[in-house]
Amino acid sequence: MHKINDIIKKCLKNDRRAKEVLYKEYASVVMGVARKYAKSSHEADDIFQEAFIRIFKYLKSYQEEKGAFEGWIYRITMNEALRQIEAKKKNIEDTYEDDKIGDLQFSTIEIDEDINPEILVNLISKLPNRKRAVLNLYVLEGYSHKEIADILSISVGTSKSNLHDARIQLAKLYKEQYQKIHA
């Protein structure tokens, strides 16, 4: 395991080998975040590349005392993903969002601890952009509705209703998937 501070120092001196080490070490972290926020693998690739370029560009602003490097990388990637979602916020899927999401009893959901996370990521990618972002921020990142409202420039009420819809839509997709796997 390389000492990350040494690698960062060398990267800042434009040492290509050090940059390669850093890339290889954190590529899966960056792509993991990108996939959770993206609608498709193509979009994930875009987020991944933009995020990595930003990581190298702003490397000198990383401060060890403020937190782990992986967390810093995670936030840069998440911000890039949200920036790309923001650019598409007027996308028709949000304009024409279906308000007939329907209902679902969560008690009917069977939790499958052995499910491959890839399957869950694919199911999340099927959610509309903003709902996917809200679900990620609230459930996976632990932000409050107030914080999400600020990040996505929406109201607290919209954040809550988006989360409600996203959960139901995702749970329905998950249920269908579960039934397929265990049929």
Add this chain to the structure above:
Amino acid sequence: MSKEQKHIDEFDDFLQRKLKDYKTAPSTDFMNQILDATEPEKTSKTKHLWLYVSGVAAAIFLIVFIAINIQDNINGELGTNVVITDPSDSTQASPSHIVEQNKDTASPTKTEVESNVPAVVENNWDYILIKVNGKVSNKSSLQQYSTGDTIYNKEELTFSAANQLAYLRTSDGVDQLMRNTKEGIQYEDMSYTSPATFSTRGTAISNAQMFVKLLQNSKLTLLEKIELDVNASSYPLTENAFFYVAYQLKGEIINKQLKHQNQTLTIERNTLYEIDGKALSSTDIYSIKDYKLYYMDKNKSEVEEICKINLYPISTQRLKREFSILLNKEGISTKEKREIASTYLQKMYGLTAEKTDLSNFLN
């Protein structure tokens, strides 16, 4: 806490456990691409070198330019001089439909082209100007020509720039494309040119590739509307399943749902360029970029990006005026009219119009 809320929390916890630290390797190795893009030192050195070389080249060019200008003024020469002659004359015709009027030692002056046409063919034909890309004026009167003006035989012209195109009709009704090149004036007889065709009729579109072929692979213009028949099993069109066009206007993404009826999709110019019931100004229309076609199925909560639309709006008002002269010929059929108009669009605008759209526009 209600029992239902407890189940919701369990579902949230489950997602968090499975995905909080989710990592996955990229499917493509972007490493070299990214590292190349983040090479500050090298890029900046190259940039400086390039700026230095460009600076020196610009200075040399400026000195030469001033020197030539001084010389020109001494000689009393102003602008580019072209004597219009009739290219359809048999004494000048070459096997190619491009007739070069001047293969002599025409040398470029300023940023323009000086064409001293050596032999002026004697005949009685004049030209009607249908369209000129740029500006062309009479050398002595300085009158700037526009659509519908007559340019008389042997008239000397001044062009505003090199490589300008002018679409002309001789007095006996032959269409010519005049090109102001470094080698002199070149003419292309339009009656030898096949029209660029593009039709959406015939087959129902069943996959994205077919959309790409029709809407992305060539530069299109939309005159009134383009209708596309879409396969019902691939892209069912209902109240909840429809196509829409997204484009970028002043940094915002605008989405326009497209009309459809019985599996026929319509891209309509008026509705495409209208926001909240108000028609966009032509400045706004020309500034639009990144047209994309999407298919949305609300029942499945799915949006599919189909293709880019290579769309270039043009002024239909101006085009109508140009067509009224271009197609003012006796004894030509509707089909011939469409072909002439299609060739004209291709040559003067570099654009293709859909066959039915063009026919409707001409009627």
